Amino acid sequence: MKKLLLFTMMVAIFIPAMLFAEAKYEVIDVKNGGSIKGKIKASAPIKDPVTEINKDQNYCGNSQASRTYILSSDLGVKNVLVAVEDIEKGKAAPKTDLILDNKKCEFEPLVGVAYVGQKYIIKNSDPIFHNTSLGVMLGEGKRRTVYNLALPNKDQAIEKPVRIAGMQSVKCDAHAWMRAYVYASKSPYAVVTDDKGNFEIKDIPPGKYKVKIWHEGFGEITKEVEVKSGQAAELDHTFSKK
Amino acid sequence: MIRYISAIFIVLLMLLYGFCEDAKANAGDNPQGKKIYDSWCSQCHGFKGDGDSYTKDLSLPRPRDFSFGVFKFRSTPSGDPPTDADMTRVIRNGNPGTSMPPWVRFTDAEVKSIVTYVKLFAPDTFSMEAKPIAIGTPPKASADIIARGKELFKTAKCVECHGNAGRGNGEKGWQEKFKTDWGYPITPANYTQPWDLRNGSGIEDIYRTISVGIGGTPMTSYMDSLTDDKRWALAHYIKSLQLTRKPGVAVRVKKVEALPSSTDDPAWEKLEYLDLPMGGQLMFEPRNFTPVITNARVRGVYTDKEIAVMVEWSDKRPNKGGDNKPPDGVRIQLPSNDKEGSERPYFYMGSRKAPVELWQWQASDENGAMQLTAKGYDAVSPVGTRGLSAAGTYNDGLYRVIFKRAVSTGNEGDALFQAGRFAPFSVTLFDGQNGEEGNKGAISAWYFMMPEPPTPMRVYVFPPILSLCTLAAGIALHRRLRKKR
Numbered sequence: 092m093k094k095l096l097l098f099t100m101m102v103a104i105f106i107p108a109m110l111f112a113e114a115k116y117e118v119i120d121v122k123n124g125g126s127i128k129g130k131i132k133a134s135a136p137i138k139d140p141v142t143e144i145n146k147d148q149n150y151c152g153n154s155q156a157s158r159t160y161i162l163s164s165d166l167g168v169k170n171v172l173v174a175v176e177d178i179e180k181g182k183a184a185p186k187t188d189l190i191l192d193n194k195k196c197e198f199e200p201l202v203g204v205a206y207v208g209q210k211y212i213i214k215n216s217d218p219i220f221h222n223t224s225l226g227v228m229l230g231e232g233k234r235r236t237v238y239n240l241a242l243p244n245k246d247q248a249i250e251k252p253v254r255i256a257g258m259q260s261v262k263c264d265a266h267a268w269m270r271a272y273v274y275a276s277k278s279p280y281a282v283v284t285d286d287k288g289n290f291e292i293k294d295i296p297p298g299k300y301k302v303k304i305w306h307e308g309f310g311e312i313t314k315e316v317e318v319k320s321g322q323a324a325e326l327d328h329t330f331s332k333k
Numbered sequence: 334m335i336r337y338i339s340a341i342f343i344v345l346l347m348l349l350y351g352f353c354e355d356a357k358a359n360a361g362d363n364p365q366g367k368k369i370y371d372s373w374c375s376q377c378h379g380f381k382g383d384g385d386s387y388t389k390d391l392s393l394p395r396p397r398d399f400s401f402g403v404f405k406f407r408s409t410p411s412g413d414p415p416t417d418a419d420m421t422r423v424i425r426n427g428n429p430g431t432s433m434p435p436w437v438r439f440t441d442a443e444v445k446s447i448v449t450y451v452k453l454f455a456p457d458t459f460s461m462e463a464k465p466i467a468i469g470t471p472p473k474a475s476a477d478i479i480a481r482g483k484e485l486f487k488t489a490k491c492v493e494c495h496g497n498a499g500r501g502n503g504e505k506g507w508q509e510k511f512k513t514d515w516g517y518p519i520t521p522a523n524y525t526q527p528w529d530l531r532n533g534s535g536i537e538d539i540y541r542t543i544s545v546g547i548g549g550t551p552m553t554s555y556m557d558s559l560t561d562d563k564r565w566a567l568a569h570y571i572k573s574l575q576l577t578r579k580p581g582v583a584v585r586v587k588k589v590e591a592l593p594s595s596t597d598d599p600a601w602e603k604l605e606y607l608d609l610p611m612g613g614q615l616m617f618e619p620r621n622f623t624p625v626i627t628n629a630r631v632r633g634v635y636t637d638k639e640i641a642v643m644v645e646w647s648d649k650r651p652n653k654g655g656d657n658k659p660p661d662g663v664r665i666q667l668p669s670n671d672k673e674g675s676e677r678p679y680f681y682m683g684s685r686k687a688p689v690e691l692w693q694w695q696a697s698d699e700n701g702a703m704q705l706t707a708k709g710y711d712a713v714s715p716v717g718t719r720g721l722s723a724a725g726t727y728n729d730g731l732y733r734v735i736f737k738r739a740v741s742t743g744n745e746g747d748a749l750f751q752a753g754r755f756a757p758f759s760v761t762l763f764d765g766q767n768g769e770e771g772n773k774g775a776i777s778a779w780y781f782m783m784p785e786p787p788t789p790m791r792v793y794v795f796p797p798i799l800s801l802c803t804l805a806a807g808i809a810l811h812r813r814l815r816k817k818r
Contacts, residue, residue, distance in 0.1 A: 146505060220490035222553035232516035235403050238412045239546050241553040243489045249557040251412065254461070264551030265493060267510040 116277035118183045121294045125318040127326050128291040131171040131284050131304060133162055134331035142268045144196065150219050151196035151266070158201050159308040167288020168330065170202040172258075172274050172305040174281035175292060176313070182294050184279045188212050189253070191261065191271065193221040193242060198261055198271030202283050202307070205253045205275045213249045215242035221263045225273060228260050239264075258305065272307060291323075304328050366450030369443055374451075377432060382454030392432040393623030395517065399451050402458035403514050403549035406532050408465040411546050411554035414455075416463040420448045430529040430627065466544055466556065471536045474569050482570025485563055489555065491571075499524035499574040500730025501649045506551075514549035520649050521552075523730070527575040529627055534575065539568040578608045578628065583755060583781035586633035592641045593634065596726045596733035601643060606632040609760055611646075611775040616681060617710045624775040625649075626762045629663075635784050640750050641737045642782070644760060651727045652765030654697035659770035662695040663725075663734050664761040667748035669706065677757050680779050682707040682772075690716075690748055694723040694734045696765070702736065710772050719744065740784075753786040 139160045144151045161169035189205035191198060194216040205211060213223045220243045226234035237259060240249050253275050261271040274281050284290045297320045305311045309330035316324050371380060377396035379385045384398030397404075406423055407415040424444050427435035439447070452459045472478060486492055486499075496502035501523035505511075513519050527534035532542045543564050546554035555564060584607035593600040609629040613621035630645040644663050654660035668678050669688045678687035691705040691713070702723035707713040720742055725734035740750050750756055760777045763769040 146508070220493065222551070224551070224553065226514060232512070233401075234514050235401065236412070236514050236549050239548075239551070239553045240411060241489070241546075241555045241558050243555075243558055247558055254412070262510070264508075264511065264553065265490070265505050267508040 115179065117180045119180045119296070121182050121296050123320040124182075124294040124296055125320055126291060126293045126295060126323045127173075127175070127300075127302065127316055127318060128289070128323050129173075129326035129328070131168045131173070131288045131290070131306070132166045132327070132329045133160070133168050133309070134166075134329050136162060136166065137308075137332055144266075144268060146266055147196065147219055150217065155195075155197060155268075158197070161286070163287045165287070167284070167286070168306060168309070169284055169286050169288065170200075170306070171284040171288065171290070171309075172202055172204070172272070172281065172303070173284065173290045173292065173326075174204075174274055174276060174303045174305075175278065175295065175300045176303045177301045178278050178280055178295070181278050181280060181296055184208065184277060188250075189273065190214060191223065191273070192216055193223065193263065193269070196266060197269055198223075198263075200271065200283070202272045203274070204281045204283060205273050206279070207253050207256050207275055207277045209253050211238070211251045211253055211273075213238075213240060213242065213251065215245060215247045218245045220265055221269070222265055224262050224264060225259050226262075227255060228258050234260055274305075302326060306330060308332070363446055363450050363453075365443065366446035366448075369439065369447055370450050373436075374447065382451065388432065391622040393625075394431055395515075396432070398515065399454035401515065401549075402455035404458075405548045405550065407463075407545055407548055408468075408541055409463050409545060410466060410556060411548075414458045414461055414463045415548075416465050417445070417448050418465070419463075420451065421445075424448070428531050430531060466541070468537055468541060469561075471540065471568070472562070472565050474536075474572070478566050478569045479573050481563075482566035482568070482573075485559070485567050486570055489559060489563075489567065491567070494521040494551070495524060496521075496649075496730050498729040498731070499571060500647050502730030507650055511551060519550055523647050523649065524571050524574045525576050526628060526647060528578065534572075536568055536572050539571050540564055543567055543571075576608075576628075579606060580610070581607050581780075583607070583783050584631055584633065586635050586640065586642075586750075586782050586784045588752070588785055588787055589634050589636060592636060592639055592737065593735075596643065596724065596735055597728070600634075601632065604632045604634060606630050607780060609777040609780060611760070611762060611777055614681065614761075614772055614774055614776045617772050619771070619773045621769060621773045621775065623767070624769075625764050625767050626775040629760045629762055629777060631758075631760065631780070631782075633782055633784075635740055635750070638740060639737055640740050640784070641735055642758075643733060643735045644762075645731060645733045646762055647730055648727070648732055648764055648766075649730060650766045651696060651732075654695070654765065658765040658768065659763065660695045660697035661727075661732065661765045662693065662763040662770075663732070664694075664705075664774075665692040665736060666690070666707075666759045666761065667692070668757055669748070670746045671749045671756070673754075677779055679709075680759060681776060682710040682713065684709050685712070691761075692721055692723070692736045692738075694725050694736065695763075696725065696727070696732075699726070700724050719747070750782075750784050752784045755781040755783050758782055 137160045140157045141154050142157045143154055184206035188210040189203050190212045192214040215221050222241045224239040225237040228234050237255050238251050256275045256277050259273045263269040280292050282290045282292055295318045297318050299317045302314050302316050316326050318324050377386050377388045382399035384396045389395050404415045407419050421444055424436050427433050494503040494506040501521040506521040532538055544556045546552045585605050587604055611626050611629055613624035626646055633642040648661055652658045652661050666689050669690050678689050683689035685708045688706055688708045693703045702718050702721045703715055704719045704721050705713055705715045720739055722737045757779045759779050761774045763774045
């Protein structure tokens with residue numbers, strides 16, 4: 092009887108846990124995979140706003156480029172995250188850590204990909220205090236803090252495991268203008284566009300996928316893509332500023 | 334018959350509704366936890382644990398939204414869920430300065446069932462293991478360790494948010510984006526007021542807060558960046574900044590040769606003081622459900638001619654009356670027409686029958702004073718300075734305002750000060766940043782000021798005479814005894 096009660100309780104506890112647990116990712120050997128490649132562009136040239144600096148100007152200066160809109164001569168957009176969202180099986184994620192540096196009063200990189208199971212290496216290259224706060228973006232100005240770490244000294248580095256998947260914002264409460272974005276992925280199928288707005292995601296098992304295209308200033312769009320064995324699916328998108 | 338059927342129908346409908354509403358939380362098979370939660374906790378934290386309740390706009394800070402999955406008060410590293418012990422601590426001790434009371438009515442088993450139930454609101458957060466950090470034994474406090482902590486307070490940049498004197502007035506705490514995960518603005522803690530420290534004010538509590546931070550707020554974790562002994566030194570320094578609150582009913586106003594010249598005159602420090610707990614004005618519109626000033630420290634001094642009263646309070650951000658915010662300010666309330674044996678007026682703004690006078694100072698005019706008379710909360714009118722002067726300063730998060738007046742004004746009905754007599758007074762404080770003005774302020778109950786009677790001459794005369802007499806009698810007795818032998 093007691094065992095039965097215990098069992099019911101366990102089931103009762105695990106059912107909600109399972110309901111809320113994120114989709115599982117299964118690592119398989121991908122031999123006949125295809126790829127997704129493309130270019131993310133802007134519909135018209137757009138000026139990168141200047142960030143006014145109002146604290147620690149001695150070191151940080153009075154202003155800095157916001158780096159929101161970094162466009163190539165043919166309007167390719169840098170720092171766009173492209174991620175295959177609903178993928179359940181595929182290659183193992185690379186064993187690389189994400190270095191997130193507080194450098195010259197901005198985060199480097201602005202948009203990065205981290206892999207669940209690996210590490211964040213959070214660094215401070217500045218001789219001033221920074222704190223790095225990572226949080227899952229929930230919309231409506233809300234976020235759920237994942238880590239909030241103090242880095243009072245120059246060249247300090249803190250390593251923390253990447254445990255929670257999804258889009259996260261990074262901020263420094265000491266310097267309101269500082270921000271970055273990290274996409275924590277369970278699969279290797281998430282990339283950030285290069286200087287020309289190009290990207291390529293390789294070795295994807297054939298199938299239909301939803302691909303998230305996200306940019307800090309332009310916003311987000313999800314597109315459906317069919318990946319065929321040994322072929323490169325084209326995925327281009329042109330953002331226009333509302 | 335129809336009544337029967339409709340009753341059954343309604344019951345079924347209610348059951349169905351209840352099932353849908355609570356399906357998520359019900360799954361825990363924890364009927365006791367749910368029962369207690371629904372009857373004792375849901376009024377503030379919401380039936381779904383999301384903090385959506387009718388009290389949410391009347392409490393500051395707002396009730397915790399458990400479904401959000403972020404918990405402020407943990408003993409676990411940044412990013413980890415709180416332990417059961419952390420949650421039990423908040424339930425048992427309550428949260429000082431918030432609407433969360435200490436719950437002593439429940440048995441340990443009942444508290445455990447509440448904790449288990451609350452955890453179900455955020456299953457993904459609690460799917461991670463909660464392992465508390467090691468706290469160990471705190472090193473002994475010493476001048477040396479406090480000095481080291483003081484240095485670290487600057488180098489670890491605590492000062493940037495918490496301010497030079499730890500009153501939570503640092504400039505970085507006032508950036509526009511200084512918010513919690515929930516999107517609400519937040520201010521850095523004022524260390525000097527231990528009764529306001531939500532995460533505890535003991536040395537271990539401070540150490541724990543520095544180590545793991547406060548979840549969902551800008552208070553960051555120093556565990557990976559400062560060694561253990563440095564965090565203890567910081568904790569000791571922060572602990573050393575705490576005020577000792579001195580509650581009571583009356584403060585002695587000392588008689589002196591000359592009044593202190595300014596708010597920073599060291600003479601003030603030597604005087605007896607009284608701490609007045611402050612609360613929001615809740616009787617009349619606009620009510621102040623969310624006061625931020627919790628303490629007023631009052632002391633006074635007088636000469637043959639003049640009396641000076643100083644009110645001191647913490648304010649994290651000064652407001653002089655710009656930026657669409659009212660100025661900070663203070664009012665001392667005293668009964669008008671006060672006579673020996675007369676009853677004190679109604680404690681807030683008096684009444685038509687028993688009016689009060691108000692000494693007012695506002696940060697918009699640092700050296701200006703104003704007197705008002707009040708015959709009730711809705712009948713307040715200025716009457717000029719009437720011989721009252723005031724001077725106020727704001728330094729490192731601390732307001733100090735001195736009111737000065739003739740001991741005896743000669744005006745009929747003015748507040749009365751006489752040596753040896755208890756003069757009733759109360760204080761109202763306004764924080765402009767919090768939109769406080771008029772009836773929306775932080776108020777105190779009635780207290781008393783007692784101008785100390787000068788030491789009477791007989792104190793200096795009679796005791797020496799008495800000792801001399803005793804001595805003489807002793808000697809006489811001694812001689813007589815010797816003679817007899």
